[in-house]
Amino acid sequence: MGKLYLVPTPIGNLEDMTLRAIRILKEVDLILAEDTRTSGKLLQHFEIGTPMHSHHMHNEHRSIANLITKLKGGANLALISDAGTPAISDPGFLLTRACLENDIAVECLPGATAFVPALVNSGLPNDKFVFEGFLPVKKGRQTRLKLLAEETRTVIFYESPHKLVKTLTNFVEYFGADRPISVSRELTKLYEETVRGTAEEVLKHYTEKPPKGEIVIVVGGKK
Structure with missing residues (x-):
């Protein structure tokens, strides 16, 4: 019986790749990649x-049975996404669940994921938080926003x-103009920035300066 490894990859800065992640990716029989062109540059x-x-996400339902067969046959597989930790707003959950249902070992390595640095450097309370993706x-x-407006x-x-x-x-509109917000953009990359302020202030900033890159928004809970 083989094993599935969930391997985080850098969200920008390649120096964030762990030594263990490199070793696992070299040792497994096959790497499952969200985009082989993007991952090809990392592997190279x-x-x-x-x-x-x-x-x-477009082929994972169809390919799972074949991958389970490979794992049962003794192959070790590693799953990576384009950036960050697999299954966090990326493919990974379905294959992980299928492995566990078939008594196939799954191991997730710790590593890069965008929301953690965004949360920590937001300056907002991080002892309790909700990840909405x-x-x-x-x-x-609208229903989701109304529900989250009451989240503390x-x-x-x-x-x-x-x-x-x-x-x-x-x-x-839903949380109020004074709700504290932090927007982190291009984390770990050359033009990384975090803009903090009220919802109204941050909206004004990005209305005047259209953003580029990957974005994480951190919103303070209702007082």
């Missing part, structure tokens, strides 16, 4: 020659740059 940088197979685009969005713990969201202003506008 660390001189990892292990074969890759595409595993993403991406808000629904249309159906269920710090709430963390992921957002794309072209939807950030819309989401911040929603936060002003």
